[in-house]
Amino acid sequence: MTVAALADNLINPDLFPADQGPPHRLFDAWRTADPVHWNPANPAYAGGMPGSTGVKGFWVLTRYQDVLDVSMDQARFTSHDGIVLWDVSGAELERQRANFMVMKPEQHSAVKKVIMPPFMPRALAELGPEVDKLAAEIVDRVAARGNCEFVFDVASVLPVHTFCELMGIPAQYREQVAAYGNEMADVESRTSVSMDPMIGLFGLAQQMADEKRRNPDGRLLSVMVNDTTLGLDPMMINQFVLVFAMAGHETTRSTAAHFIHLMNQHPDQYALLRSDFDAYIDNAIDEVLRYTSTTTNFIRHAVADTEIGGQPVRKGDKIYLSYAAANRDPAVFTDPHSFDITRSNAKRHLAFGAGPHICVGARLAKMQLRALLKQIVTRIPDIHSVGEPEWLRSIWFNAIIRMPVAFTPERLSL
Template sequence: MSYKPGDINLGDPDQLLEVGNPPHEYFTVLRNEAPIFWNPAPPKDIGGSIPLERGFWVLSKWEDVSLASRDSSRFSSWLGGPVIYDVELNQDPRNPWTLDSQRMGLMGKDGQHHAAYRKLVSAGFTPKNIAALKPMITEHAARIVNSVRDMDDAEFIFTVAAELPMLTLCEMMGVPPSDWNMVFEWGNKAAAVEDPTIDAGENMAAMVGYFQSLVEEKRRNPDKSMLSSYANKMIDGERLTDMDINLFCLTLSIAGHETTRNTTAHVIRLISEHPEQRSLLMEDLHARLPNAIEETLRFSPPVMQFRRTATEDIELRGTRVAKGDKVYLSYASANRDEEVFADSQKFDILRTDVAKHLSFGAGPHFCMGNSLARIQLSAILTELLTVRPDVHVTAPPTKARSIWFNAMTAMPVEFGKVADQVGA
């Protein structure tokens, strides 16, 4: 189909499901014809937990998305919050979808406030601490794959892909095993902000309340978990508040969970759709998997966009973005910018320019959990493709109704022969 700018409203999750989400053909048109484009408010209530009533500027070029990501003085995460929806001030403070709550979290801060908060929470994400988690992650990955060893087929998202990131979060934060299933359910529902059948805000509030009670428990009975460290230690004379900790746990449960879960699924989907790339990968799985993961992040970023708000009138490519306007940073489009990536529409696991992708963001808000996500992805995919190397998608996945996440809610697979039976 031939598109022109304005044919698709990027705030309408139902239209995106109809045309294909992310709408890569449309983004190609925007990059070439209208790289700074005004997307009006969707023509209807989008449903779900948060309203979207105002339009926004879409940045579709890699250079512009990178610029806005790095320039927090002009493109603020704090002023209107980091999400494209219209969150408001002075609502119920227990509701995570208020501007007040968004500004308290890591992604909703700018400048010195962001740097100070990031310094406190990043203490749990040092290379040493992340490396120490690897044996636990590898053990969980092996157990998950072993659980499907005798299956011929299954729904992949919640049978394989979703479990490892939530188990990792629970282990890191010292969540008792008896509560894992509860946290797992909350995390899955909390990300469904545009699903009218799920109250994502209620699930977020439940998770925040749970972590508050767990913080109190860690103060009474400290242990070696990251949550206990956050609750009991001071860094350079500063300590995270309880709400700081709770919102950070919520961020991990949504951002970390969604990115890892969906990238795991996208790898299997893409090598099913591109058998020649599967062959290349399986020729040398351990050597080629890291680049295949990066190419999947570029080609199918799990988070399609985040928001910034203009702090002043800004001119970009001859277009005036007014102070207070919302700005949509399209990672899905930037990652296929023809001026940055050779043959950008091709899924190529041997790509040499893949490191330029923006799927983990850029600048001060670059995802601090990127190393953890890569370890989890490597662990589950290495284990799965070693034990069940023929795993493949058998029907089109069910896409999530979302303008935020490039997510799937179901993906049927057949596992094929167990590796040690191949050739038997």
């Protein structure tokens, strides 16, 4: 494979950092000429996922409607054979199938009914004051300093705390849960980690599950451990903790960082937001989610020989649902590469997925972002990046992992 071909291959962890996000130059070209595009294997890529046998070629969907249709069609396209690009088989595949996001539809539906109540509007309204309080405390810690590293000093704190509150994870474990979650997301650099974070997180999950069996508290982890009607074995519970430790804060943390970065790049949009925060913030969050697509893709597998958009697809073929490409499809979003917090249909984005596997924490993520951004915009409004942000080297996440910022220090009232 030539250097030029590697540059156009989605199995290239340097692609996102080089483009500072998903490669829309490729997606636009494919959507026009080859909307169900075959992305070949990349023999130069070894990957970092434990138990992986590499990454084979796959079909890339770049049209919004194709991504939506496949997401909704569990009869033809399954998530049960894996949802990420890395190929696994045997015991490793069975372990991944214990993941809530990879369960068979009937079991996924049963578990979803149990875990959804904490994420419903009434429960979130009760949680709201706690989220607002913590958001204020996070900004309290940095507001008088005049500078900080935004991603970990500010953006990552709130989602980890909230996730742990919902799960019933004690305060003394929260920093470790966050660290394991960050290392799980940073798959491409995993060789630099002394211990596989999955092993550490599973050990912690088992420790907490044993505690919930001894002392049930009604929180989400306790319900999952003690409700025998769910049929969840220890590996399923471990996988659930893993998913929430990684995905439960990755989207919120990354979106908050992208939000500040984009407002720096588009001062006219930031001025509009500041002119009436409450009027614009909800749509602005949706527009940032659409524009950035922090989780850029998930995978489905064809259950039988079929077709997508007229393209024949064989049984077992991997289908790359490009949320990033779908969210910039001009058939749905006018002038899709422009950033516009007044966009009338911004909420149609697929940043949280679609269909049965849509993110259960979407409402919570938006609530956290609103609370945190209100504190930032009203208290340290001139916040701005200092130098270029650092992007995660990944074939999965569009994430800023380091973004030093500066601002006028908030004067403390006497």
